[in-house]
Amino acid sequence: MKSMTGYGKAAKDFENKTINVEIRTLNSKQADINIRLPNIYRQCEIELNNLIKQELQRGKIDCYITLAYQKGAAVLDINKDLFKDYYRQLSEMTDEVDADDDYLTEFLLSRDDVNQPESAEISDKERQALTECTLQALQQVNLYRQTEGAALEKAFVNHLCVIEDLAKQAEPFEKDRVPKIKEKFLQRFKELNVEGVNPERLEQELIFYLEKLDVTEERIRLNQHIGYFRQCMQNEEVLGKKIGFIAQEMGREINTLGSKSNDAAMQRIVVLMKDELEKIKEQSANVL
Numbered sequence: 421m422k423s424m425t426g427y428g429k430a431a432k433d434f435e436n437k438t439i440n441v442e443i444r445t446l447n448s449k450q451a452d453i454n455i456r457l458p459n460i461y462r463q464c465e466i467e468l469n470n471l472i473k474q475e476l477q478r479g480k481i482d483c484y485i486t487l488a489y490q491k492g493a494a495v496l497d498i499n500k501d502l503f504k505d506y507y508r509q510l511s512e513m514t515d516e517v518d519a520d521d522d523y524l525t526e527f528l529l530s531r532d533d534v535n536q537p538e539s540a541e542i543s544d545k546e547r548q549a550l551t552e553c554t555l556q557a558l559q560q561v562n563l564y565r566q567t568e569g570a571a572l573e574k575a576f577v578n579h580l581c582v583i584e585d586l587a588k589q590a591e592p593f594e595k596d597r598v599p600k601i602k603e604k605f606l607q608r609f610k611e612l613n614v615e616g617v618n619p620e621r622l623e624q625e626l627i628f629y630l631e632k633l634d635v636t637e638e639r640i641r642l643n644q645h646i647g648y649f650r651q652c653m654q655n656e657e658v659l660g661k662k663i664g665f666i667a668q669e670m671g672r673e674i675n676t677l678g679s680k681s682n683d684a685a686m687q688r689i690v691v692l693m694k695d696e697l698e699k700i701k702e703q704s705a706n707v708l
Contacts, residue, residue, distance in 0.1 A: 421569040423708065428557040429443070440553075441557040450478055453472055461550060483554075511524065579697075580646050586692050587693070638673045659707060678694075
């Protein structure tokens with residue numbers, strides 16, 4: 421089991437610079453990938469996006485890629501000719517209208533077309549270095565996710581055990597409530613002083629009513645869902661959505677137990693079961 425929460429970073433030296441990759445992930449229903457990278461690597465964005473999706477599958481994924489140049493090796497990654505043309509034209513315009521040009525340089529450097537060198541193609545070796553660095557960061561994320569997933573699995577096991585124990589605690593109340601309900605029903609019928617009632621028909625109707633309150637099938641299905649939940653945790657690689665569906669089915673059985681219980685003690689147990697199930701639902705949203 422893996423969590424969708426993860427973190428990883430890696431660095432790789434290439435020629436006169438260092439490539440840094442940092443990846444953070446949170447839970448999401450789909451693969452929501454956001455990549456921030458230098459303009460010189462913009463041509464690799466689709467390739468990196470596919471690589472990240474293949475390795476991490478889903479989640480809210482933020483990937484930050486930066487470059488650090490060695491001392492004396494840094495260069496301005498801008499289109500100098502375009503910057504000069506823009507600056508000349510805008511300076512002339514500001515002079516004509518007597519406007520302030522103090523922020524002209526800052527404005528031009530914020531433009532995407534200026535922050536793109538004339539020769540923006542990177543070599544195959546640099547592309548390979550970027551890919552390797554990203555893979556190293558992704559491996560760190562997966563290790564982090566596995567650690568978080570182990571903690572989630574332990575929590576799920578505890579919650580499932582509590583629900584099972586609570587279901588067993590309800591069995592004695594379930595056996596005792598039938599005679600109580602039958603006695604209460606007959607007493608009420610006697611108080612109404614209804615005459616000319618066929619005793620056999622009354623007994624049949626009473627049996628039919630009590631059968632509707634029987635929760636044996638619900639308890640059996642609940643135990644089956646718990647068993648399937650455990651099986652999925654052991655055998656499935658990606659199971660976040662699946663255990664979410666199983667938790668929904670468990671909720672249906674627990675709700676039916678509550679509606680059929682007609683007993684205060686059983687209903688208190690059902691409330692405790694719902695509380696444990698709600699914890700499972702919350703945590704399952706973070707499972708890959």
